Amino acid sequence: MEFKKKTLPNGLTIIGEMNKSAKTAAIGFFVKTGSRDETPQISGVSHFLEHMMFKGTEKLSAFDVNNAFDRTGASFNAGTGWETTTYYAAILPEYLGDIQNLWSDLMRPALREDDFNLEKNVIKEEIAMYKDMPDFDVLDRCQKLYFGDHPCGNSVLGTEQSIDDLKVQQMRDYFTMRYSPNNMTLAVVGNFDWQQVCDIAQAKCGQWQNQKVERKVTDTRGSGKKERIEKPNLHHEHICLISPAVSAESRRRFAASLLSTIVGDVVGSRFYWQLIDNALADSASMQYGPMDGVGVFYSTFNCNPEQTGKVMDVVNRIFADLKEKGISTEEMQTAKNKILSELVIHNEIPKGRLHSFGGNWVYLGQYRSIEDEIRDIKSVTVDEIVSLIKDYSPQEYTQFSIGPAK
């Protein structure tokens, strides 16, 4: 693996991790913008804009774009979150140049009003789709309840109303502000020619204009509120708990990641043995959610409504035990084995590697090899995890539940 980096005069950073023995390459634009960068008046614009980026440029129609992607056989997509918007493709090396040219063109879209109005329907269908996915819905609502007025509580999708109200000019203004080259990273991994990547970037992106880009970063420990809503068509109780954790930039993030594996990995964790093995719940997991300047633990459960009381008793006991008794060396070692193996397997294919490679750059502004990650996970001690539990007890949770009528 060889790391490469270049910054264009307008601030666009290009990074590469070369693996000549890979059969494919993966490329992506990482834009440091998401729903946390929106005001209430433009709620949902980051995600809607991500859809609109595929609608073409002054020279390309939406169909031309889809056609151009499919001609290369690329496996491509885009995703919008609270903090980043990512456009990526996995591709056979011979088509990499075509795809880089195409993505670069699309990063300066036409944002036509006709396309904008038609796409509103698709966005509203997507909002409706997620309403029929209670596990997603509960997380989205709990995020809002936990963060309150903190921008990380902003909904990625927005609401039907906010999408209806959105004007194309508001989207164009948001685009100009956020898709500034100094707020974007172009990342390439796998089998590629670095010089060609740089030449295309210079030719296609070199003239993009810079803006002053800002993001307000503040920490929060959440509202601590508990709410429940009923949906008569549901059969299970869907529960989400969010508690505070360290941010993506923190040195303690490795300990946080190990803690969530010990408590809530899908197999072999404390949740697993006390909730899944005995079939008290249908699913139970805990995940660490590192964010820019703030962090959380998500614990999610899905169970028969009659078991909700018992499930929450068990969860509260697990959280209390952590605080009182800490964790064992064996638990930590098992969690390390799981995370290290996942890390190696996930990153051995360019498509998998791209996201952690680009993500690390966006959040930390530094290159981290797989070896760096392995070393840092291995070095975590029991004391560090215990001290993390002391400072960020999962007991300090905000809770949202969705279930059938009681």
Added chain:
Amino acid sequence: MAEKLNKHVLKNGMVILAEPIEAVGSAAFNFMLPAGASRLPDGCCGAANIIEDWIFRGAGKRDNVQLSNAMDNLGLHRTSSVSSSQLNIGAVMEADNLADALELYGDVINQPHLEDSQFAPARQSCIESIRGLEDDPRSKVMLKVRQQFYPSPLGRSTVGDMEELKSLTPEKTRQIVKEHFDLSQAILSIAGKYDFKKIVQQVEKLFAGRQTKPQPLPKQGASGQKYTHIHNDGAQVHIGLMTKTVRPVDKDYYNAQLAVSVLSGGMSARLFTEVREKRGLCYAIGANYHALKEAAGIGCYAGTNPDSAQKTLDVIITEFNRLKEGISEEEMNRAKVGLKSSLIMSSESSGSRAGGIGGDWYMLGKVRPIDEIKDQIEKTTTKSVLDFLNRNKFQEFTIVTIGPKKVNV
């Protein structure tokens, strides 16, 4: 491409297949056991799902907790699934741990404890999964449409039937394990980094001593009804649809695959363009090829608001039927490139390649080298696809909808 298949057949009939992947440090394996939903006796729908859970609750010299810890300590990413024909169990791991992992799975297959005390939680967890499916209409609609489309019992639910699950006992389920963990029809497939000689020695030791006899294949009955509506006061109408096509052994297999790719291979394909891009009717829309050994179909899913459901279905059916009228060379080229590149990308991952070679062996009795598949895709022409579509017109559609509103079919 330099891939080379390793193959070995044990005396009891169990097949071991392996294919190396350069540039990876992982290995993946998958056992296909002939204990899928449709292979089990009538009245036992869901037994395969209980077994999928129960066999891991203690095996060989390890109890439930010890076995799970042993797997976690090897960093195994466990995979398991119940299909119409098979119970699949396997894992992806760092290559150095392959031998230790196979040892554990040898215990799981040969000496699962299947204790009475572990039966109740295994069954309860299957019951909760069925209940959970009610809150996931998108998955439920495709499961239901396969149930209606395939001749019984081929389309039998791969999640289980609530009433039949509740009636199963530990004795009955243990009997099913005994009869259906038939090694003469089992396939072990491996991909990634491995030493085949060592694997063969180990697998001989683990499995060769066990002789089993195959169970008779189930008799095929009739398919279900053509239209089923399940009322649910959700936000969308979820539409699942299937129509008959040729099986993987058929000479027209590649024509069928390319036809599906023209319909739904990418964002420029027919369904995405007509339903989403031009009309804005849906967010999620797509079709795929779905095959069992005995029968195959093209499946399609769309989720849309209740007022657009009828129009969405009408456009989908129009697009299926319009396909035979003409395909441009450009569409065909995109379909070919799309199929070829997804093939190469899936061959990079040890997990998906292990599944792929096992699936090929089961369906075709051979493993198609990647280059052979590429050649076959290359050789397929617009004319051959159109001829195929005209010889095999889409005559009937099996449709299931879940949501607040019915459609007219």
